[in-house]
Amino acid sequence: MAEQNTHLSSLLQKNEQSLLTQWIEAQQRVIGTKISPQELKIQCMDFLRLMVEATHQDKSTSIDGPAWVTAKKMLAEVSKSRTNQGFSPSQTALFVFSLKRPLFDLLRKELVDRPNEFADAIWAITQILDQLGLYTAEMHQRSREEVINRQQADMLELSTPVVKLWDGILALPMIGTLDSNRTQIVMESLLQKIMETESEIAIIDITGVPTVDTLVAQHLIKTVTAARLMGTECIISGIRPQIAATIVHLGVELGNIATKSTLADAFKLALSRTGRSVSKTTTHSPATGMRK
């Protein structure tokens, strides 16, 4: 079987041009105009050249050897660029798999009178190309995962601001779905800020939280308890009717945590607990207020 690869290397080199044309055609039939013809041609040419080199150096049917390193690197790049262009995994893997047909046609022409060698060669090429194809798909998935991880990290960073409403009153507007990871960060940043500002009251606003399940409720209670341990009282605001219903249906016990329906109500309560109040000034006239 190893002997067949010597054959493959020279075969590839001899018929590079015709292979290339057929290969590119086969790809364009499926993926259409998603990628420019020039770019595709350059990628195909590079890969064929690398494959000739690799099959020349490495006579086995495995792609784990050092000879395949550059070819694999090139494949990883191709797969990454296709991921960014919005290709599906199968479309990306097609880059390699579509080489089969032209290669098999070529072999049939060359080895028409030697069926045994033909069968062996087909097997060897299938093995190599399948491995390369799977590698491409794997790379595609990996670059997708990288994108997802980066977005997750971005989301964590941008979504946990702790704002100061008044002397001694903090607000934490929560937005998006709460999971353990995010809640941990939210809890830490809130407690840190409480310590820095020595605030007596923290308002946790969950208007932007789409759903509350037992886990989210538990996280909320934990945050409130931790804040209480530090000597700060928490008010939860922005509970929508559906969420209130969910909390009751789930049987979650919010204990003696103060809850208000809007941030404004919570702020008012916070002010009154710190011995302050909001009142209208008598000189205020609505017209100037509007124009201001």
Added chain:
Amino acid sequence: MERIPILKMGSFLLVTIQVDMHDQLAMNLQEDLTNRISATGARAVLIDISALDIVDSFIGRMLAGIAGMAKILDAKTVVVGMQPAVAITLVELGLSLDGIHTALNVDRGMALLRNSLELSDDEDLGAELANES
């Protein structure tokens, strides 16, 4: 034996934990504090743990225990200055210290105790002077 000092100020007892709490130290503190409460008839205890970086379940339980015992002895306990990391640890351990009052710093803790004992700002010191004379 290593002990944590307990200061008496009027009808208050003050405890500042400034070393790493280990189990024996915590047990000594519990014993000393209950003795002092009954000996002095203190009505309030303030425990400052702002220098405490690490707690385990034992120390957490000790704190809860001290507060519970003080309550039975008719003294109100307030824990002040808990670090965020300590608070998170206690919550994760399931120790929410329900019977204990907390405050952000010593000032607020004192104000809380005075309010709940309905003392004016100087009255606790006044009691002290009266005792001495």
